[in-house]
Each structure stands twice: as C-alpha cells, then as structure tokens.
Amino acid sequence: MKTRMMHTVALALLALAPAPALADGPLRQSPAEALAAKAADRAEILAMAGNYKVRFDMQETTAWQSGYVPLDRKISGGHEVVRVIEDQPDHIVLQHLLVVDDHGKTMVIKHWRQDWDYQPSRVLVYAGQGKWVWEAVPEAMRAGRWSQTVYQVDDSPRYAGWGRFETQGGVRRWRSNWTWRPLARRDAVRHPVYDRYYAINRHQPTPTGWIHWQDNMKMALKDGKLVPIVQESVLNTYERFDRYDVKAADTYWARTRDYWAAVRAAWSRVADTKGGIAIPEKADTGTVISGRLLSIADAIAAGKTTEAAGVAEARTLIDRNTATIG
Known part of the structure; x- marks a missing residue:
C-alpha cells in the first residue's frame, strides 16, 4: 500500500514538472505555423531599434589553463541609438550609433551593425588572422531560422551565426x-595570450528593452592547434532611454547614410568576388583602413568633402587592401 502511494505521488510530481527542452534540430512547421513564426521573429528583430542607455558587463570566469589568472570584472556603459536602415521580408539591417558627451560637446560614433537574414544558405564567418570566409548553413537547419551577421564600425565583417527564435x-x-x-578592442590592445573567441550569442527582449548575452571561450593557437584559455561572460543591457542628444545621431546618419550604403556595397562586392574578405587588422582600430573610412564619413557630415569624393576613396581603399582568398 505504501509503495503504491509513493508511486502515485511520484507520478503526480512528474506531471507537474516542466518538459525537458529538446535538442536543436530541423524544424517541423506547417506553412501557417512558419508564416506566423516568421512574423513574430521579424517583430522581435525590429523591436531592437530605439534609443537606449547601455550597460556593458564583462567578466572572465573560468581559467582553462593552469597559471592563467582571469581579469577583473569590467563594467562600462553609454548611450546608443539603434535604427532600422533596411527592412525587407527576409532581410533586416540595424545600425548602432554611440552618442558621447566629450567635455560638453556631443560626439557621434558609428558603432556596430547587425544584419538578419531569414533561412540563409550561407554566412560569412571569421577564419582567423584578418580573414572571413563563406560557410554553408546545413540545408536541414535553414528552415525557420535566421542568421545574424555583425559588422565592425567600418562595415567590415566581425562574426556571423545562425539560430532560431524560441520561448x-x-x-x-x-x-x-x-x-x-x-578579439574585441578591449582585449586586442593588451596583446593577450589568446587571439580569438569561440562563442554563443543570445538576444532576448526585456520589459524595458533587450539584452545581448555572450558566452565567450577565449582561444589561442598553439603549435597549430586551438586551445581554450579562459571563459568569459558578457551581458550587454539595452534600457530604453532618450534623455540625451538623440538628434545628433539622427543628424549624423542623415548626412552619411548614402556614403555608408556605398561602403556596405563595396564590402559585399569584395566578399562575393574574392571568396570572402581578407584584410590586415590592427589591435586599436580593427581593419587597417577603419580609421580612414570613419574620418571620411566625419568629413562628409561636416561638409568638408563631397559624398562622391568620399565614396570613390572608400571604394579604392577597400579594393586595394583586400586580397583574394584562394
């Protein structure tokens, strides 16, 4: 009797427990379910646009090599404007712009960009040492999924991944x-023992904005083999906030958006015709032409040069400094 009662209680508790999350795999959706899911996904992506106060929280946690001492936790922040600059059914582009108060003077700094593509066949992935190559998305894993490609301040690539929205x-x-x-600039300028990250990214909406959480494994190339050095957790929190000079960001973008559209097109052309993108990088600036591409945009915004002249120079810089990937 007692055994039977315990069995009944156990079954009741099991019924109350949440079902275990299934491993990721190919999605099985009816056409109606796929259409509804896509609409919901698009709404989540577009909702990341807005005006924000941002908090960057970075912490190395677990050392994977004896003798390595994780860095102290670093917290920083700022104000960031995110705008939708392209919106097509299967392709959405969000541009981030930092707004900085420099001793009473407002400065706008073009920040990262994120491109979202529905059911992509390929993504442009980092391959080490200033090189990004095309990688196919497994055909069985394309349905219902989105890729996110993140670009650096000069619109050169940074990283790309694919995944699904789920609850x-x-x-x-x-x-x-x-x-x-x-490596991010915060690490690259220190000349650390590691030289790249292996990471999972998550984007999640919150009641007041959204978060970008990164699970980063910092890796080093030793004797031709990649080995883990330390684990890092990064949590970037975007809280809706507009009590800063948002207009400065929108003014900058209005004056430079056509220039940056031409720059994006130039990088895209190189990626398609040269098998990807290969360009030397510097620790403090990213690509070797990053500083110049940004300064051209500043000159256009200030009316010191024409858009046509800026675009012509940018195209030349990108063509001359990228190599064909064999």
Missing part, C-alpha cells in the same frame, strides 16, 4: 550556433 521558461530569445570572432 523557454516564458522568455523569448534567439540563440546562435557556436561562432568564431576576432
């Missing part, structure tokens, strides 16, 4: 596959 525990999120990334 777990009542929270909706997009999670990438494992992706390779070059």
Whole structure:
C-alpha cells in the first residue's frame, strides 16, 4: 500500500514538472505555423531599434589553463541609438550609433551593425588572422531560422551565426550556433595570450528593452592547434532611454547614410568576388583602413568633402587592401 502511494505521488510530481527542452534540430512547421513564426521573429528583430542607455558587463570566469589568472570584472556603459536602415521580408539591417558627451560637446560614433537574414544558405564567418570566409548553413537547419551577421564600425565583417527564435521558461530569445570572432578592442590592445573567441550569442527582449548575452571561450593557437584559455561572460543591457542628444545621431546618419550604403556595397562586392574578405587588422582600430573610412564619413557630415569624393576613396581603399582568398 505504501509503495503504491509513493508511486502515485511520484507520478503526480512528474506531471507537474516542466518538459525537458529538446535538442536543436530541423524544424517541423506547417506553412501557417512558419508564416506566423516568421512574423513574430521579424517583430522581435525590429523591436531592437530605439534609443537606449547601455550597460556593458564583462567578466572572465573560468581559467582553462593552469597559471592563467582571469581579469577583473569590467563594467562600462553609454548611450546608443539603434535604427532600422533596411527592412525587407527576409532581410533586416540595424545600425548602432554611440552618442558621447566629450567635455560638453556631443560626439557621434558609428558603432556596430547587425544584419538578419531569414533561412540563409550561407554566412560569412571569421577564419582567423584578418580573414572571413563563406560557410554553408546545413540545408536541414535553414528552415525557420535566421542568421545574424555583425559588422565592425567600418562595415567590415566581425562574426556571423545562425539560430532560431524560441520561448523557454516564458522568455523569448534567439540563440546562435557556436561562432568564431576576432578579439574585441578591449582585449586586442593588451596583446593577450589568446587571439580569438569561440562563442554563443543570445538576444532576448526585456520589459524595458533587450539584452545581448555572450558566452565567450577565449582561444589561442598553439603549435597549430586551438586551445581554450579562459571563459568569459558578457551581458550587454539595452534600457530604453532618450534623455540625451538623440538628434545628433539622427543628424549624423542623415548626412552619411548614402556614403555608408556605398561602403556596405563595396564590402559585399569584395566578399562575393574574392571568396570572402581578407584584410590586415590592427589591435586599436580593427581593419587597417577603419580609421580612414570613419574620418571620411566625419568629413562628409561636416561638409568638408563631397559624398562622391568620399565614396570613390572608400571604394579604392577597400579594393586595394583586400586580397583574394584562394
């Protein structure tokens, strides 16, 4: 009797427990379900646009090599404007712009860009040492999924991954596959023992904005083999906030958007015709032409040069400094 009662209680508790999350795999959706899911996904992506106060919280946590001492936690922040600059059914582009108060003077700094593509056949991934190559998305894993490609301040690539939007525990999120990334400036300028990240990215809406959470494994190339050095957790929190000079960001973008559209097109052409993008990089600036591409935009915004002249120089810089990937 006692055994039977315990069995009954156990079954009742099991019924109350949440079902385990299934491993990622090919999505099975009816046409109606796929259409509804895509609409919901697009709404989540577009909702990342807005005016924000941003908090960047970075912490190395677990050392994977004996003798390595993780860095102290670093927290910083700022104000960031995010604008939708392209919106097509299967392609959305969000541009980030930092707004900085420099001793009473407002400065706008073109920040990162994120491109979202529905059911992509390929993505441009980091391959180490200033090189990004095309990688096919497994055909069985394309349906219902989105790729996110992140670009650096000069619109050169940074990293790309693909994944699905899903709801777990009542929270909706997009999670990438494992992706390779070059070092962020915060690490690159220190000349650390590691030289790239292997990471999973998550984007999740919150009641007041959204978060970008990164699970980064910092890796080093030793004797021709990649080895893990330390784990890092990065949580970037975007809280809706507009009590800063938002207009400065919109003015900058209005004056330079056509220039940057031409720059994006130039990088895209190189990626398609040269088998990807190969360009030397510097720790403090990213690509070797990053500083110049940004200064051309500043000159256009200030009326010191024409858009036509700026675009012509940018195209020349990109063509001359990129190599064909064999």
